[in-house]
Amino acid sequence: MGKDIGNGELQTLEERTGIPECSTKTKAAPAFEEVLDAIGSRGKFQTRLNIVFVCFASCFDLMSVNMFYLAMQTPDHWCYVPGRELSNLSVEEWKNLTIPREGASFSKCLMYNQSDVTDFGGSREPVKCQHGWEYDDTWFSLTVTSQMNWVCDNRQAVNDVFFYSQIIGVALGLLFGYIGDMYGRRPQQLLCLSAHVVSRVLVVLAPHVLPLFILAASLVSAATGPMVESVLSVGVELTDIKHRTVINCYGSCSMAAGVMLAGLVSWALPNWNYSIPFAALSCFALFFFFSWFPESPRWLACRGRDQEALAVVRRIAATNGSTVPPFALQVIQTVGKSKTDRRGFLSIFSSFNLVRNTTLLIIASSVHMLAIYSLVIAVSRLSVNPFLGIVAQGAAKLPAHFMVNYFAARFGRRWPSVGSALLAALASLLIFCLLTE
Template sequence: MEREDARSTEGLLPNHDGAELMDELIQQVDAVGGFQKLFNGLFNFCAVAVGVTSVYTLVLAMEVPDHWCYVPGRASTNFNPSEWKNLTLPRGRGSEENNAYSKCEMYNLTGPMIWARNTSGVNVTSCQYGWEYDRRWFSRTVPSQENWVCDKSLYVTNTFVATQIGEAVGTISFGHMSDTIGRRPVFLLALTLLIVGRGLSVVAAPHYYLYLVTVFIGHSSLSSLCFAATTTGIELSSAESRARVVMLQSLGWTGGMCLVPLVAWLTGDWVSFVLLPLFPAVAILICAQSLFPESPRWLASGGKILRCMRSLRYIARINKQLLPASAEDTLRNFAEQSKGVVYGPASFMSSVRLATNTVLLVICWMLNAASYIILLLNVNNMSGNPYYNFFWQSAVEFPAGFAAKWLSDRLGRRSTHTVTFLVVGVSCFGVTRIVNKPSLHDLSTAVVIFIKFCITITNFVCYLQAMEIFPTCLRQTGMSFANLAGNVASVLAPYVVYLGSHLNQKYPYIVLGSMASLGTIATAFLPETLNRKLPDNIKDAKYFGLNQKFWSFFQEASADPQRMRVN
């Protein structure tokens, strides 16, 4: 271990800008040390995976199994279930397809008429005695438990609307809180709300409006939990490690999505597979009390020097390093440049450069979010095993995460984002030529999986660019605002899927291809962030990327405002 006095002035030059001062101080306590590995493994992988599993079990919990009217009396006959259905249920009425049995209507029959096996001219009525459900895949879901079918089918749709509203409200509220009260309290509060909301939903299901409230609470915190953990991880890491932190979070997200069908398959009962992931969530919440420090970069930018010193000493002790003697002076210099100001959302419009980057990032985020949800919901048009369908849609994100990390570190963030969007557009317009041809079903399925692969890459890079372009004082607020815009755009996704299921299967891909074309243009004008210093304040953000050439892959790392003025 080096002596403290030998390191007291190493690399901490008074004429460095705020970003460089903080980056070099983080390096002094080891930006790739054991603490960072523990933090990112526990909170950017495990916590994200557990949070995603806890939240997205709702998708399978709200599964509406095949159902039909229950007509009493079969027990006293020798009819098998198929024969009983044929006698008591009409076929092919209303929106029922393929001459299937009605899900919401039954013959208004009396005993003698059933025995006569004569249903001609018999009146049809709505289900009078409840419903029977196909329990091949699930022993119980929320709709089958509470009979949210037929005239109550909108209950399921309204539940998913509540999740979108909850996520939108939660991300913008918690995001601004994270930039004002800190990353740590927001993480702890978000995880607590997730546990409470998902836990209470189990007992609230019989009371519909109370259930909507619990769903709202449980979904209001996931994005903020992920943002708080990933933002802190990035702010504690070197420039070379930032993509690795985002990749780890992406793998945690994908792992959590893959665990959803596994947990549901193991239990088959919605109460069990909703409660099961909450146990590791509670364990992570307990660990976070001592292992999730406040971000030193956020503390310093707000002028909280003493708390920042305590946080840095804690990290240095775990990494077996010593702080330089000039650390406090460096922090005060950094705080002076940051001015300790709490910035509001209007600060995004404080300069042309920051406003342009913000608008482009928000557009890209909306396109990525809506594309992801369209592809995810379009799986509902698939027949077969719901566990397999959900799993393979999620599993494709694993190789995509590694590919996104590799490409963004070698081709750059901007080039990877732009080219991948271009590939998505070409693929979507191409699949419209074959999606309606049954003989090419396997080929069209493979192309759609490839599109999901590419959309996962664009989501990864968009998330990484937002982390690196928004300044520290506005990073969480900016991420939350972009995510809010993405949630609003995603509200339209079910209607796009509706076009495919009721009009023509190619319509969702035409919409996806058009959005990808817009994304190709928008991403091309974002600044390259590979190996560049993070902007810490409004001054840094005002010039960030201003000197970059448009037709270039790699940019020289610098956050010096004077040099950034050079075109």
Template sequence: MKDTQQNQGVHHNGVYEMTKEEPSETDDPFQDLMEKAGNHGRFQLIYNIIFVMGLAGAGAMTYMNIILALNIPDHWCTVPGRENTNYTLEEWRNLTLPLEKDNRGLEKFSSCEMYNTSFTNIMDGNLWNNVTKPNVTVCQHGWSYDQTWYESTIPTQENWVCSKDLFVTNVFVVGRVTEVVGAFVLGQMGDIFGRRPVYYISVAFCSLGRMLSIWTTSSYTWFLIFTGFAGLTVNSLFQSPQIVGMEISREKDRSAIAFYQSFGWSIGTTVMPLLFWWLRDWESFMWYTSIPTALVLLFSKYVIESPRWLISKRRFADAIVQFKKIAKINGHQFDVTEKELAGLYKGMDAEPVYGIASLFNGWRLARNTTIMGFSW
């Protein structure tokens, strides 16, 4: 799509490189226009800190928090009766739970089965010395969970274990599928409707999807739907502001913009597990890590539409509005008129738009697109 094939160039090891299809600095009138508005000033600094670095940090927490919230700690069948004894937890589990081998061949207490007998009146710790152990059965009284690291997670609250152990896997599958779909759909929308609408859609879907999923854990279907909503716009949440940031900056600043985003992502993914370690409860953790993404909407004053995209659509008057907004904050005077701007691009071909269909233009390209989407 045009975002990655034309405007954005290629990221190689975090460094922005111009693609061969993109015009050079000297051939592109857009660069002269950006110099008039200021392509290295206060506006770029504010934009990069809030929307490239800040949104990357907040978005990273919103994107990754579901992984921790869906953690399944060590668990075992709850067997009533221990309260009538002085057994330790280890002694009680040894008495009431069968052993099984894990995937490394080591023996451990069963997570999903218990001995099929009543333990409520046990008074003798040597119950099995002279008696054949009974058959096992699935957990009859719910589960107990290891609370060493968390008081609760979504699976421990909803008991998504044993017969429901695929519930968590399905959540991740739905999230990945919607990410792939969103990358295609939102990328195309960015070329058709502009970067600014895609930015607002991405923030709204990602943050609201996560927050609504907090309220719907009791309904697995709705939980899956809202998790899918969040995943749908994850890629565009990071890409849209970065693309605009690169377009309005000097060429030599573009590698720094990639650094801003990487730094924000690193901060977000570092702070997030510390929050869970401190809060120990999945619900408050999800709120704390989802709301910051929505709060970025408070800085809508600095959200601009891509001037380059507006020019590519021959919307010169709207492009001048964006240039003047940048120039005002940078302390520059932008005095180019709509007629002059139209004259600069007179006779120049509009930038081609590479839609979704172009990814399937030919057998080899279609095959590679399918393989990459499936692998993701």
């Protein structure tokens, strides 16, 4: 009788709530992660994808960015006054005779009104540089600034390059992101790699054409973020859930290595006409391995391209030496049906939460970039080896990335992010005080 009463109660519950009995014999529909487990989520396919793109592509991406900032450094400079080659005076002695002082240092933009070493009886009235400039080549044999003489009355050109390249880069970055959403991660990665190569070739060939130089510089400003994001999105998607934080850690550490590599390569090649082409060649080398970069199966499924997504799954299985499970196509179709498609930039404003989160991400990213690249841009003003300064900055990121990823995996994403922001603020304040003193 108890059994009959139980069944009656169950029947009443189902009729009242519409919720069926949770039976241990009922098996949930397979998920995409189960397909990954069957075809291999950490096999040969993922290994070479992570090594070439998550590691090397992320490294070269940040290397290219930082090498350009180093190429835009303004070395110490002073007016060139002809005549020293006719004398036995050192550079310092000649500057004492021909360059007025401004406080404890020599003027960068003024010289005494004399043309050569025999005219010391003439006027000692300071005038603007008449014969160009000389540059301190202790660290940089040639930069964009010293080659183009973007100093003194022309120093605004450097600010224009940084300002307008970032503004144009923001607009192009939105376009690159839109291309990734509309046409896939693989075309996006191809576009970003091409932008790096084309940009670094153009900046070397066209520094005399300032608008073209700015446009070329903006290509990398636009491609930096989408390039890393497309790599990590595919790398994380094709890895099992337990090891996705590890993939993010690989990408973060590779970017730190890129900062270090930028300092080391620029130190070995202090002439920007050699260091920037090295960045272009490094990014170009990735084209030889581009066949290893797949399209996102989830993105293909969301676009209704089930057979193409299944082809990618089969390719991963073949590379890993496994077989595709029979339920793979069913899972792909389920993924496609479960995703709501939001297209276009206006989709950002489709809900209050999306607007709020997007705004917070923009602010956080802007502060992050400002904190990082302010030191890179101002590195030539420090009385130390600027290349070692960049290497040290990249080296400091390595333990920081490991710590953040460790705490994120252990305690979640929220509080480690807050703690990272607070530590960055304290570090920036400390650095500001040290530079001021």
